[in-house]
Amino acid sequence: NAGVTQTPKFQVLKTGQSMTLQCAQDMNHEYMSWYRQDPGMGLRLIHYSVGAGITDQGEVPNGYNVSRSTTEDFPLRLLSAAPSQTSVYFCASSYAPPGSHSNQPQHFGDGTRLSIL
Amino acid sequence: GENVEQHPSTLSVQEGDSAVIKCTYSDSASNYFPWYKQELGKRPQLIIDIRSNVGEKKDQRIAVTLNKTAKHFSLHITETQPEDSAVYFCAAYKYIFGTGTRLKVLA
Numbered sequence: 001n002a003g004v005t006q007t008p009k010f011q012v013l014k015t016g017q018s019m020t021l022q023c024a025q026d027m028n029h030e031y032m033s034w035y036r037q038d039p040g041m042g043l044r045l046i047h048y049s050v051g052a053g054i055t056d057q058g059e060v061p062n063g064y065n066v067s068r069s070t071t072e073d074f075p076l077r078l079l080s081a082a083p084s085q086t087s088v089y090f091c092a093s094s095y096a097p098p099g100s101h102s103n104q105p106q107h108f109g110d111g112t113r114l115s116i117l
Numbered sequence: 118g119e120n121v122e123q124h125p126s127t128l129s130v131q132e133g134d135s136a137v138i139k140c141t142y143s144d145s146a147s148n149y150f151p152w153y154k155q156e157l158g159k160r161p162q163l164i165i166d167i168r169s170n171v172g173e174k175k176d177q178r179i180a181v182t183l184n185k186t187a188k189h190f191s192l193h194i195t196e197t198q199p200e201d202s203a204v205y206f207c208a209a210y211k212y213i214f215g216t217g218t219r220l221k222v223l224a
Contacts, residue, residue: 033212042123042206042216043161059213090160098211103149103168106212108160 001026006091006109013081013116021076021112023091031097032074033058033106034066036087043090049074050097081116088113119144123207123215130197131223138218140207141189147210150190152181155204155217164205165192197222
């Protein structure tokens with residue numbers, strides 16, 4: 001198993017550009033999530049999905065869109081990039097959603113380092 | 118909304134000493150509490166977790182304790198080694214993370 005795969009690893013954008021960060025997992029996990037990591041801020045939850053066709057907002061959803069058309073893929077879209085979105089983005093997945101009786105740990109991808117000029 | 122507070126933000130210990138990191142959470146529905154270790158430039162990786170029906174869990178030099186009444190849980194690392202130096206994160210309910218603790222183990 002490849003686990004959680006994120007692409008690209010690095011990206012530089014100009015303000016106002018759009019792009020999609022890709023995330024795919026091959027573990028048949030139902031739960032997937034996106035975080036951004038900024039210095040001193042820890043990991044902040046952007047959006048999450050408890051299964052195909054179901055998404056919801058996390059702590060910091062503004063400026064980001066997600067969709068979940070398949071169990072494997074959970075792309076994160078920036079419609080109009082802003083310098084405040086410069087960050088490291090992590091995708092994660094787990095077998096079951098948090099709070100369920102079959103809670104299991106999240107597996108993280110290697111991250112995408114995004115700079116917006 | 119849900120909130121997870123983590124202390125301290127930085128921690129320096131001498132090699133061989135113990136380190137303790139504490140987290141408090143606000144949502145009483147939380148029933149799963151993982152701890153992650155993140156080395157510089159790497160992904161967070163799970164090191165230990167605990168469920169709400171357990172008060173303590175150990176794995177070699179690492180242990181986690183949970184007090185559901187007080188809504189706090191702690192990570193304990195004994196006999197610290199230089200390779201324990203990293204940033205440690207706790208999480209609770211809906212995988213809301215604490216702000217992290219940078220642990221430095223001084224040789």
